[in-house]
Amino acid sequence: MLRTWRQRITITDIFVWAIGLSIAGVVIWGSISTLLQGQYPGKVWLDLSIKGLALGGVYALIAMGYTMVYGILKMINFAHSEVFMSGPFTAVFVAQALSKSGFLNRQPVISLAIISLVSMGVPTLIAILLERICYRPLRNAPRLVPLITAIGASFFLLYVFRGLYGSGSFGYPAITSLEQSWAFAGIQIYKTQVAVIVGAVVMMLVLFGMVQWTKIGKAMRAVSEDKEAAELMGINVDRIIVFTFGVGGASAGAAGVLYTLLFPVVNFYMGFFPGIKAFTAAVLGGIGNVPGAFLGAIILGLLESVGPNLFLTGLGVPSPSQLKDAIAFIVLVLILIFRPTGILGERISRDKA
């Protein structure tokens, strides 16, 4: 406390800041030279931004599961990416059956509701089972133990689903009434993108409202603040934790429905990258913070969709979109190094990082 800033700075800090500054330099230099080259017209950027917004919406819903569980149990639910995968990977069979019978295009709204129900129900169930079997017995164990359990559970679920449904990819049937697009200011806006963005925003508002204004949301916040005190106040902590896992699973399932509107192919390993990116989004916004997760997800979606072309084209990197997954990881690493509390996360002390 009494040391001056000169004494506090160590070699590692200098090294870390040097890395950070050089990455910032590369990003700025790359963006400027890309824009100067003028390879892409303005509407390409707009187009990419809309894609990024839709993607961000999906990430936001997956991130809810991470952020709420972290808020309460202070652990990363590593298996959440598989919880996410379980929904759309199961619902694809429902969708295919509906499409075969012709019901899908006759009653798209009811069909989507049925698909969503399945896609949200399965992850909810799995998340609750996960909590009951894997995490509850380990609530007081040393910290590495539940983390390793979560990694194991993640692999177990991944390969159980591979065993159940096979290792192939399945296509979601297209819904004809969502296939059209609007031409707007020279760019194409697809109905699916609009549906995804609207769906994500509505879901986020519902979740935010639930956490903020309902009784159970209040209980959730109380448990995440202080488990013992909450218990003394008559809150059934176990039930709140189960509920949190359930809500996280359901919102991951909803994300799954939206995800399949954007990328209509599902397979057993589809969860890994969206899961990691959603986690990045949750950390970016400040883990444990619901609006933060939304903000972080939108930023990450935009970065991922616009970033590779903007930062890397000017540097002469061939096919920059191959590196879009690396961008998410670099964002994750940078945010954890420089601001582990995230953009909005002031509440959680720096000790947790």
Add this chain to the structure above:
Amino acid sequence: MKSKSSYWVKTLQNGLIGGGISLLLGLVGMALAFGKTYIISGVITMGQIFILSPFLFEAYLSVRRAPSKEPRSLFLVGGLSGLVGGALLAAFVLIGEVVNFRAVLVNASPNLFALLTFNLSLVPGILVLLGVSLVTGLIAAGVFLLPERIRAALSQAVMVVVLLGLFRDLIVTVMLRWGVVQYAFLWMFAASGLKIIGALVIFVLISGLVYWSKGRDRKAIALKRSPRQQRVTRWSTLGVLGLLVLLLPVILGSYFSEILDNVGIYILMGLGLNIVVGFAGLLDLGYVAFYAIGAYTLGILTTSEAVGLLHISFWLATPVALVVAVAFGVILGLPILKMRGDYLAIVTLGFGEIIRIVVLSDWLKPILGGSEGIQLIGKPVIGPLVLANQQQLYYLILIGIILAGFISIRLKDSHLGRSWMALREDEDVAEAMGINKVVTKLLAFAMGALFSGLGGALFATKIGSVYPQSFSFIVSINILSLIIIGGMGSIPGVFVGGLALVGLPLLLSQFADFRYLIYGAVLVIMMLMKPEGLAPEARRRLELHEDAVGPGPGEKPQSVIKNPER
């Protein structure tokens, strides 16, 4: 405390869980993969064992928790639990008659139904299924009623029989190399699994042996020996073991040497990760990055293809590869010094993935070959001898393991090793005690990277080519699982884990598909039941079972441990 009625509910629950587990094993495809693998020829297959063993396990659990211990009610409980599980499977079979599960579940094939109904038609099949599950439950109760010594003898004998039957093909292949000796063993094997008479003989032999050895007090006998005798026994066991390890490739032939090489490389990396995770408590999920760096550095330095940078010999390139790997270990370690636990895990995972994605991209293709990788990597040459085949490379890998093992053992109780463990237990306290956190942590990352880089270099020269696909996240999980199985921080544990987790799936091709499923299950089960591992380190065992021992004078008070967040 609990009323009897709630106990019956529990029994039903256990039965349903058992049925659920065996249904899952069936639907995931494990039972079918082993459906033709006879353990005892013409009597029972491994697939059937997979279906029935959950019943046995759950029934045993029910029986063990039963309130009254009189035989009649125990048999009732066990039988009921088994029957409920069987009923679940029977219900599945019945519904499968009407609904086509196969449209969704790939493994719900006619073969699975045939396996569940014992190749009979519907009604007799279901009756037999119910009967067999009832008997399985009764057996569980019977096993519980046996005295401890007999129970141990019988269960170990069953295990040996199952293992012999399961590995029948491998054992026969190895024995065919042995000349006359084979006739002493081959008689007991059928075309698949053991002959009935062979199984019986083995069962009686092993159970007798175990029963006899349980009766002796080994420690007392060992104590009776003089120190000199003890030393002689120890050294001669070590000598025999050493000789065996040296001769293994010659005894087993090239197919098994290939497996040994793979196991060896994983053990080598496991020793490295054991330092990072086990000693220093830093959960590194991007460990594969250093493996990739070692392999690629060796690749671009020794390949005779156009993509490489230099064309030097293996012996010159390996030190360079190690230096590069260590350098990356330090560079990647620096920014994450302040992180702990889960964040550290996910950032290292990120590093591993970034390296894989960058290697795969077109950007570095001129140097690293992109998705086509690097081929024609140089083999190690000693004078006129080229170490090209798997048997010769085995010795190279063995030297690597001995080196890594020696370094690990020496480091463990050194000043550095103790600093690592102090950091693992409590970072803040360790720092307050004067441990330099930066240097200590970086040394852990560097040591880990060193062994992993060596593993990568050996892997590259063994395969002769490197591809980015070989360095996915799954390799990190693989290594992590093997050190967790063996026990974090335990050096013998790495060997146990390596043999069990890498060796077994390679030996049994049917397992290969379910390898990661089993890894996942193993990680969860180990953490829930035995977090210290199969060959635990003494200190770790103490730490994880603190509740049983109670806090000693020098340990942290319990409340702090219960709430690691505060």
